[in-house]
Amino acid sequence: RFIELASDVGRLMETFKSAVEDLQAEIMVMKRAIRGQGVAAETPSKMKLPEPKSFAGTRSAKDLENFLWDMVQYFKAARIPKGEKVTITSMYLTGDAKLWWRTRMDDDENHSGRAKIELWETLKKELKINSFLATQPGLRVTS
Structure with a gap:
């Protein structure tokens, strides 16, 4: 048994x-x-990726373009989904750029009538036309 x-x-x-x-x-x-x-x-690769450098909102087209390029490279290497790119990028904004972002988020929550920044392409365009670079002569705004 x-x-x-x-x-x-x-x-x-x-x-x-x-x-x-x-x-x-x-x-x-x-x-x-x-x-x-x-x-x-x-x-997925187990390799540790270097963090992108932050962007402080300096009035330099070169600094902004380098920041955006670094973020794109980071997204590719880390395989970041489209829906998370804006949130992740906002984590690398410091100084005046972070202040702008916080103000923009507060405005969006208070229904300012502007479209919310939810897409990476929209964020890139907003950063380029934002007051950081408004005084830069010859800056071309592209997405």
Whole structure:
């Protein structure tokens, strides 16, 4: 009787182990789908990425263009989804740029009538036409 019971428990354990492995595989597929990766997508790199330099709102077209370029490179390397680019970029604004961003967010919350900045392209354009660079002669505003 004991041997029969032990055999049944062993079969149940194998069935349970197989079911858990199947569920783990399904969870991995779902996680990849949520992250926007295909099933065949390569595993994310474990390499540590350097943080982009912050932008303080200096009145320099070169500084702003370098900041925006660095952010694009960071987004590519870190595989940042489109919907998170504005939030992540705002974390790298300091000084006058951060003050501008906070004021803009407060205005948006108080329904200023302006469209909210939710897209990366919109944020780039707003930074370029913002008062940081309004006094820069010859600055061309492109998205």
